[in-house]
Structure formats: structure tokens, C-alpha cells
Amino acid sequence: xxxxxxxxxxxxxxxxxxxxxxxxxRLLQKSSCQVTTVDSGSKAxxxxxxxxxxxxxxxxxxxxxxxxEVEINLIITDYCMPGMTGYDxxxxxxxxxxxxxxxxxxxxxxxxxxxxxRCLEEGAEEFFLKPVKLADLTKLKPHMMKTKLKxxxxxxxxxEESEVSKPEIEEEEEAVIEILPLHQExxxxxxxxxxxxxxxxxxxxxxxxxxxxxxxxxxxxxTTSV
Amino acid sequence: MNTIxxxxxxxxxxxxxxxxxQQGYLDNQFTELRKLQDEGSPDFVAEVVSLFFDxxxxxxxxxxxxxxxxxxxxxxxxxxxxxxxxxxSSSVGARRVKNVCIAFKECCDVQNREGxxxxxxxxxxxxxxxxxxxxxxxxxxxQILQAGGTIPQVDIN
Numbered sequence: 227x228x229x230x231x232x233x234x235x236x237x238x239x240x241x242x243x244x245x246x247x248x249x250x251x252r253l254l255q256k257s258s259c260q261v262t263t264v265d266s267g268s269k270a271x272x273x274x275x276x277x278x279x280x281x282x283x284x285x286x287x288x289x290x291x292x293x294x295e296v297e298i299n300l301i302i303t304d305y306c307m308p309g310m311t312g313y314d315x316x317x318x319x320x321x322x323x324x325x326x327x328x329x330x331x332x333x334x335x336x337x338x339x340x341x342x343x344r345c346l347e348e349g350a351e352e353f354f355l356k357p358v359k360l361a362d363l364t365k366l367k368p369h370m371m372k373t374k375l376k377x378x379x380x381x382x383x384x385x386e387e388s389e390v391s392k393p394e395i396e397e398e399e400e401a402v403i404e405i406l407p408l409h410q411e412x413x414x415x416x417x418x419x420x421x422x423x424x425x426x427x428x429x430x431x432x433x434x435x436x437x438x439x440x441x442x443x444x445x446x447x448x449t450t451s452v
Numbered sequence: 453m454n455t456i457x458x459x460x461x462x463x464x465x466x467x468x469x470x471x472x473x474q475q476g477y478l479d480n481q482f483t484e485l486r487k488l489q490d491e492g493s494p495d496f497v498a499e500v501v502s503l504f505f506d507x508x509x510x511x512x513x514x515x516x517x518x519x520x521x522x523x524x525x526x527x528x529x530x531x532x533x534x535x536x537x538x539x540x541s542s543s544v545g546a547r548r549v550k551n552v553c554i555a556f557k558e559c560c561d562v563q564n565r566e567g568x569x570x571x572x573x574x575x576x577x578x579x580x581x582x583x584x585x586x587x588x589x590x591x592x593x594x595q596i597l598q599a600g601g602t603i604p605q606v607d608i609n
Binding site: 243244245246248249252253255256306335356357359360 | 481484487488490492493496499500503504507535536538539540542543
């Protein structure tokens with residue numbers, strides 16, 4: 227118990243309008259996504275775990291209390307917001323080493339080509355014109371899938387400024403070493419079940435052991451190499 | 453369950469819905485909104501629509517204050533209000549309200565106070581009209597449910 231359902235995507239939605247937050251939240255839920263909504267860019271950064279320096283808002287540092295339990299697969303933000311605009315938020319996310327891989331989508335009620343191209347150039351994956359429709363959200367899945375697959379393949383090779391990654395690598399190497407002795411134990415177990423089972427499976431099990439036995443060297447001949 | 457009563461109510465509901473589209477009160481976005489309602493969120497449309505009407509009342513009130521004194525109009529505030537109203541009416545599918553907002557924005561852009569006041573009056577009228585229409589629609593829905601029937605899917609072409 228307590229296992230996380232890794233199959234569901236978690237989206238962080240940013241909009242200063244309560245009405246729009248309610249809309250995007252329902253749209254995302256209906257698209258089978260988990261949603262967290264915040265009403266400003268700075269709250270979004272806080273949620274991600276990026277601490278904004280009070281003195282100089284251009285200085286971002288990674289908070290020691292990163293929300294590691296909450297993995298965000300996508301950020302969808304309104305463009306026009308007081309204070310930090312969606313564009314500003316996009317820039318900050320893409321400038322941070324820890325979060326630049328998170329896909330960002332911008333929403334706007336205004337169709338301004340210059341605005342759209344500027345956002346896409348800065349690294350936004352999509353630009354949605356409001357009102358956003360259910361059909362628009364189907365475009366999000368491929369972007370979110372990319373990060374999930376990327377994360378899984380990148381695990382041992384990750385270069386991070388944070389200190390978390392180092393112990394992770396060591397643990398994995400140890401796990402690999404342990405597999406080999408287990409392998410030997412498994413084979414003796416198979417022989418035991420073959421002897422004790424009284425069903426018709428016995429013959430099959432016997433046949434299997436015999437066939438593998440031919441191709442495999444005997445126990446005392448196995449040399450474990452790391 | 454009186455199937456004849458349910459069928460009559462369902463027919464009424466369908467006809468009323470279609471008329472709202474035909475008369476331009478609602479557009480396709482309202483259909484999109486209904487798609488988001490399901491067993492998990494059975495009151496979604498009513499909630500969103502209610503939020504929208506609350507927004508309308510507040511924004512209209514704020515804008516009327518900004519437009520009150522002829523020598524001291526805060527067009528920036530009015531523009532912001534119109535922008536919000538246009539956005540939410542567009543998201544809800546409130547077609548007539550949205551169209552007034554488009555005209556309203558144009559008056560604001562050229563700082564036409566008289567024009568703005570006319571648009572303000574019109575937007576106030578339109579949202580209140582839509583509010584009563586949708587209330588009638590929701591009442592029909594309730595009647596259908598209470599009679600044991602289901603809300604029909606209405607096809608708007």
C-alpha cells in the first residue's frame with residue numbers, strides 16, 4: 227500500500243482568474259490529469275520549489291525543500307497576469323537547471339502573432355487560444371510522455387547541481403551486484419519444486435530443468451564476475 | 453416514473469436549448485462546457501455559469517464607477533474590466549454578452565465615454581437576460597431529474 231500511480235500525469239495550472247482556473251482544472255481532470263492550480267507565477271515557482279530571492283527577483287535558487295513527492299509533468303499558464311506574466315514564468319522555468327525539462331504551455335485570449343512566436347522561441351511547447359477546448363488538451367499527452375520516458379532513461383546519468391542524485395547512483399550499482407548470487411538460489415529452488423510437485427506440471431518442470439541444464443554449466447563451474 | 457411526462461419535459465428541454473442557440477444567446481462554447489459535466493461533476497455547468505454571472509455583476513459595477521465622472525474616466529480600469537468580461541463570456545459561450553464586449557472594447561480604445569456607457573447598459577441587459585434564460589433551462593433539467601428521467605444530449609448543428 228502507499229504506491230504512487232505513476233501512470234497519471236500531474237499538471238500545474240497557473241491563472242489569476244478564478245473563473246479560468248475552474249475551467250482549466252475541469253478540462254484537465256476530464257483529460258485524466260491530476261491538477262494543481264495556483265493564481266500567480268510566483269506561487270507556481272514556489273510550488274515547484276524554486277525560491278525567489280526577495281532582494282533580487284532575478285536570482286533563483288533551488289530550495290532545499292524541493293517537492294520531490296510531487297512530480298510535475300507539464301505547466302500550463304495564462305499569458306496575461308499581473309506581476310509575473312506567463313512569459314516571465316516560462317523564462318524562469320527554462321532558465322532553471324532543475325525544471326527546464328518540464329514542458330510549458332501558454333494560454334491567451336488574444337491572438338497576437340508576435341506574442342505567440344516569442345513564447346514558442348522561448349521554449350513553450352504549445353500556445354493555446356482561449357477558450358481552451360477538450361480537443362486542445364489531447365496535444366499535451368505527447369509532451370508529457372516525453373518527459374516521463376526521458377526521466378526513466380536519464381536516471382543514472384543525470385547531471386544535477388543538487389546533491390540528491392549522487393547517492394542514487396551508488397544504490398543502483400549495488401543492486402546490480404546482488405542479482406548474481408540470487409540467480410544461483412533460484413535454480414536450486416526450481417529443482418526442489420520439481421521434486422515436490424505431484425501434478426502434471428511435474429513433467430513440464432522436469433523437461434524445463436533438463437533443457438536449461440544442458441545449455442547451462444553446472445553449479446560449481448559458474449564463475450561470478452562483476 | 454411517468455414516461456409520458458418525462459418525454460414531454462425532455463422535448464421541452466431540447467426545444468428550449470435549440471432556441472437559445474438559434475436566437476444567439478449561446479454558441480458552440482456552451483456545448484463544450486456541457487461536455488465537461490459528468491457523474492463526477494454533475495453541477496459543473498451551473499457552478500461555472502453562476503461564477504460568470506457573479507463576475508458580470510461585479511465588473512459592471514466597477515466599470516460604472518470608473519465611467520461616472522465625465523471629467524475623470526479611468527479608461528484603463530474600464531479596458532481591464534471589458535477584457536475580463538470578454539474572456540469569461542467567451543469561455544461560457546455567452547455569445548450576445550461577448551459581442552457587446554467587442555463593441556465595448558472599441559469604444560474604450562478611442563476613449564469614447566458615451567459609447568462606453570451605452571455598451572455598459574447593453575452588457576448589463578444581456579447578462580441579466582441570459583441569466584433568466586439559463587435559469588429556466590436548469591429548472592427544466594431539475595424537473596426531468598425529479599420525474600426520474602435523464603437529461604437528453606442536444607445536438608446543435
